[in-house]
Amino acid sequence: MAKVDKITHVGTNRFGFDSTVDIDVLRSLYLAPAYIKQGEQTKEVTGTGHKDYGSESTYDKDTNSIQYTTVAKFPPVKLLPNAERKRILVTGGAGFVGSHLVDRLMLLGHEVTVLDNFFTGSRTTVSHWVGHPNFEMVRHDVVEPFLIEVDQIYHLACPASPPHYQYNAVKTIKTSFMGTLNMLGLAKRTKARFLITSTSEVYGDPEEHPQREDYWGHVNCIGPRACYDEGKRVAETLTYGYARQDGVDVRVARIFNTFGPRMNPYDGRVVSNFIIQALKGEDMTVYGDGSQTRSFQYVHDLIDGLILLMNGDETRPVNIGNGDEFTILEFAEAVRDIVEKVQKEQGNPLAKRVNIIHKEIPTDDPQRRRPDTSRAKEVLQWQPQWHVRQGVEEMVRYYSAKMAEGAI
Ligand code: NAD
């Protein structure tokens, strides 16, 4: 999978498992038709996507109200023979990554149950599937035991942005430890395959660069990020404990910074902050001098990697991320350029360039981060397909449509 200029499909056909889907079908699920009504006039603000799929919304400026219509038709899903159709549980399925995974698994023809407590996720991210015979949504907290019969578990439930996971640090640790324990207990009882979305944060503020899976990490166990970092580390420990002790079939994805549509615009992560600030013409906030680095992957690449990992044989942890590394200051400039380009194309350029300003750097902010993805390349034949710029542009269009329709 090399990077290509125009992407028409995502997914892969490997290990006897064809997971390809048309990107336009996916787009229609997160860029559903939206209209703005003012007086007698109604204007369409979201042009992409398939008119038949997903719900429509009309924002009435006069009354400041939004009207949703129910779906006209669900997108067609594959008709799988019983032996291939899996019952899949996605914890955290109403979150940013989870909702994209749910879209894919649904389109591929599986039976999907979303378990979520809606702490950071929202029902709107998957509402286009509600009512579909293959879909079920359950409000539940993973900290409590949960009984269901399933074949595969994608365990994502956990707040992921620093402001969210630090909001209630003790709850974050409980979610990581007790939530993972419960889902592993469930996997043990049902003999389901279990995949956990771990994180590059297990490497902490790394002393090795880029980070390989066999690097043990450099984590401050009492700092403000510890609830998340140590939570994920112990979740991995539990996962391999159940694998060794009880023979649970496990997969561990270590995800590096990911962005894309449906990311909560106010979750405080850098990509959403920069795009929203630039779109609104506000100052873009670079923390510290901006020399710290990150590498950003577009969400569709991550979903490809997760599905491949779940359906492949690799049981060791696998890094999934994009190797293109930016300083945060370079990234701010790139986002500003892309936002300006899209605004020009849409015929509403801002009167003046937004400023990039500096704010204090948060405690324990890792200085450098870039994945070594040779393992993913070797065992999953996976490589990112999206250039960061392509992803950012798609996300700018998404946020600007959401702003126009009154949802942001
Ligand atoms: P998100 O906050 O959008 O999604 C997390 C979901 O989990 C939300 O829907 C939330 O309501 C739910 N949740 C949280 N606590 C729960 C609980 N106790 N019980 C039930 N549901 C609960 O975050 P995301 O970016 O979609 O992250 C998903 C997963 O991927 C997380 O496990 C995260 O650690 C991991 N991850 C994400 C990134 C990234 O860059 N997005 C990077 C590394 C790892």
Ligand code: UDP
């Ligand atoms: N668990 C669950 N659903 C299940 C099976 C187990 O939520 O279908 C929970 C269970 O309540 C326990 C945890 O998973 O808190 C670990 O289960 P395990 O069987 O390993 O431990 P035990 O119940 O023997 O302590």
Ligand code: UDP
């Ligand atoms: N950051 C920034 N401005 C923002 C938000 C974040 O400069 O408005 C920086 C942050 O200090 C970090 C990087 O961007 O160095 C990535 O932050 P994020 O919270 O997205 O994820 P992290 O990788 O730190 O978990």
